[in-house]
Amino acid sequence: MKNALFLGFVNHDTLAKVYASSDIFLFPSISETYGNVVVEAMASGCVPVIAKGGGSQALVADGKTGFLCI
Numbered sequence: 001m002k003n004a005l006f007l008g009f010v011n012h013d014t015l016a017k018v019y020a021s022s023d024i025f026l027f028p029s030i031s032e033t034y035g036n037v038v039v040e041a042m043a044s045g046c047v048p049v050i051a052k053g054g055g056s057q058a059l060v061a062d063g064k065t066g067f068l069c070i
Contacts, residue, residue, distance in 0.1 A: 030053030
């Protein structure tokens with residue numbers, strides 16, 4: 001994907017900086033019961049783009065606080 005960065009493991013001290021430097025947060029999982037990472041990303045100002053499924057969809061109002069995708 002052009003202009004996408006795949007960072008691999010990021011330590012906890014660096015994670016907030018990574019979120020803050022990002023425009024969106026893509027979370028394609030449909031099997032997570034609750035997406036703590038979605039909450040972390042939203043708290044850092046990232047717009048979440050998440051899959052419809054799993055517990056994390058309850059965290060996002062589609063088109064208002066983020067986007068739900070198939």
